[in-house]
Amino acid sequence: MLDIFSEKYYFSLLRIFLNNGVYYMAKKQIVRMTHQREIILEELRQLKSHPTADELYSIIKKRLPRISLATVYRNLDILADNGHIQRIELGGRQRRFDGNPMPHYHIRCNVCGKIADVEIYDSDIKEKIEVDIDLSKVDACGFRILGYKFEFEGLCPDCYIEIEEN
Ligand SMILES: [Zn+2]
Numbered sequence: 300m301l302d303i304f305s306e307k308y309y310f311s312l313l314r315i316f317l318n319n320g321v322y323y324m325a326k327k328q329i330v331r332m333t334h335q336r337e338i339i340l341e342e343l344r345q346l347k348s349h350p351t352a353d354e355l356y357s358i359i360k361k362r363l364p365r366i367s368l369a370t371v372y373r374n375l376d377i378l379a380d381n382g383h384i385q386r387i388e389l390g391g392r393q394r395r396f397d398g399n400p401m402p403h404y405h406i407r408c409n410v411c412g413k414i415a416d417v418e419i420y421d422s423d424i425k426e427k428i429e430v431d432i433d434l435s436k437v438d439a440c441g442f443r444i445l446g447y448k449f450e451f452e453g454l455c456p457d458c459y460i461e462i463e464e465n
């Protein structure tokens with residue numbers, strides 16, 4: 300018999316995210332934290348690089364040599380679905396993951412697809428980005444709008460240097 304009190308359960312409570320003026324609501328769910336899932340979460344939280352599943356897999360493999368790529372993929376999806384981490388899907392690029400589940404801004408390199416966090420210290424700029432759009436006045440070809448994202452794009456330091464040098 301499964302005794303939930305004997306296992307490590309994490310409650311992902313009803314969360315309301317404010318992301319660029321749009322409220323998102325996450326489902327209330329109980330997620331069982333398996334040992335593998337815990338290690339995946341721990342490693343991802345230590346990274347600032349917003350890695351792809353493959354990049355994370357090569358790191359996890361050092362701690363869990365027998366883990367498969369499919370298991371890493373599956374656990375990342377479960378963690379993202381429950382709000383422990385963020386799944387970043389921008390511009391049709393390979394999906395990346397962020398150990399920080401709180402809303403924050405990202406910049407994407409147009410050349411290599413690398414993603415980094417963007418800190419905005421000026422409250423004026425923040426206010427201009429986080430505008431409350433009246434969605435009733437937006438026609439999205441019949442789509443029901445659930446949210447919208449603001450992202451920066453540019454060149455990462457490595458790609459910038461390479462372009463400068465050539
Ligand atoms: Zn780059």
Ligand SMILES: [Zn+2]
Nearest residue numbers: 397399415416
């Ligand atoms: Zn981030």
